[in-house]
Amino acid sequence: xxxxxxxxxxxxxxxxxxxxxxxxxxxxxxxxxxxxxxxxxxxxxxxxxxxxxxxxxxxxxxxxxxxxxxxxxxxxxxxxxxxxxxxxxxxxxxxxxxxxxxxxxxxxxxxxxxxxxxxxxxxxxxxxxxxxxxxxxxxxxxxxxxxxxxxxxxxxxxxxxxxxxxxxxxxxxxxxxxxxxxxxxxxxxxxxxxxxxxxxxxxxxxxxxxxxxxxxxxxxxxxxxxxxxxxxxxxxxxxxxxxxxxxxxxxxxxxxxxxxxxxxxxxxxxxxxxxxxxxxxxxxxxxxxxxxxxxxxxxxxxxxxxxxxxxxxxxxxxxxxxxxxx
Ligand SMILES: NC(=O)c1ccc[n+]([C@@H]2O[C@H](COP(=O)([O-])OP(=O)(O)OC[C@H]3O[C@@H](n4cnc5c(N)ncnc54)[C@H](O)[C@@H]3O)[C@@H](O)[C@H]2O)c1
Numbered sequence: 001x002x003x004x005x006x007x008x009x010x011x012x013x014x015x016x017x018x019x020x021x022x023x024x025x026x027x028x029x030x031x032x033x034x035x036x037x038x039x040x041x042x043x044x045x046x047x048x049x050x051x052x053x054x055x056x057x058x059x060x061x062x063x064x065x066x067x068x069x070x071x072x073x074x075x076x077x078x079x080x081x082x083x084x085x086x087x088x089x090x091x092x093x094x095x096x097x098x099x100x101x102x103x104x105x106x107x108x109x110x111x112x113x114x115x116x117x118x119x120x121x122x123x124x125x126x127x128x129x130x131x132x133x134x135x136x137x138x139x140x141x142x143x144x145x146x147x148x149x150x151x152x153x154x155x156x157x158x159x160x161x162x163x164x165x166x167x168x169x170x171x172x173x174x175x176x177x178x179x180x181x182x183x184x185x186x187x188x189x190x191x192x193x194x195x196x197x198x199x200x201x202x203x204x205x206x207x208x209x210x211x212x213x214x215x216x217x218x219x220x221x222x223x224x225x226x227x228x229x230x231x232x233x234x235x236x237x238x239x240x241x242x243x244x245x246x247x248x249x250x251x252x253x254x255x256x257x258x259x260x261x262x263x264x265x266x267x268x269x270x271x272x273x274x275x276x277x278x279x280x281x282x283x284x285x286x287x288x289x290x291x292x293x294x295x296x297x298x299x300x301x302x303x304x305x306x307x308x309x310x311x312x313x314x315x316x317x318x319x320x321x322x323x324x325x326x
Contacts, residue, residue: 209273
């Protein structure tokens, strides 16, 4: 049993990660500030689920930009491992609200990294993103490809995280592991992402906005597969300092194929409104996962044909039973 500090536990990936670790018998302290980037009721519901289901879950609700509060949590919980998932996500949002990224993705990241060093944690695992590959033309994207030309501020902060973590690994011997997630989806997902927006509008009979005539490809990765990769990154013995892994599904799906799968799952036809490609959006993502397979035993096995209907089923339940704001 390990003592694991997971940040962003009211968020999509953090919620599922905490659940898997608690199911395995680990002791988890979760922290999240429940900001209003998207419906805080959804974040609150995730924290409530964790608190109700697991007596051993320690739930903390504060902003990691508050260094003293974060330091107090490290001192009282004394984590063996840290899994830092809290961040301001969103490529497009970083074009309109860049300052949101300064605090959560740079200051808070550095706070958790520094405290992980001060407390001598065994490993610091953190979320990076496929967006660091920018407009990379070489497919699939490999960890050895150049990542020096991000095309969004969000991507620039994620690449900065990798550089900060790598510096701590070299300077102080901190064992850091970065995970480049590729478009994660599934139950309890994020309302700002395409799968949620498409499902919501298709079910309501409203048009959906499809960029670049739908001529885009994404490596959609099911949440349970991602969490298996995160757990392996926390537990696999003898990972070198400053390791970085792609966690993707190793299938690059056409956006119109995703829409067709949602249409089948909802039993409704989409009304598509086409718009030009958005700034910051890469045309294609596609993960080379050889490194993660070799070192972490990472083997994703959920296709969008299996995963999307699970999301749609969860979404229908959520909309029906969603708690009303206090
Ligand atoms: N979901 C994806 O497809 C995807 C892809 C690539 C990378 N990522 C990265 O994975 C991580 C988790 O993403 P997610 O999809 O679960 O997003 P999410 O927004 O659902 O979860 C992030 C959580 O962090 C919390 N948070 C943000 N700033 C904070 C702060 N300063 N202090 C405390 N809590 C704070 C938010 O309230 C939120 O609940 C993020 O680092 C994100 O950038 C996600």
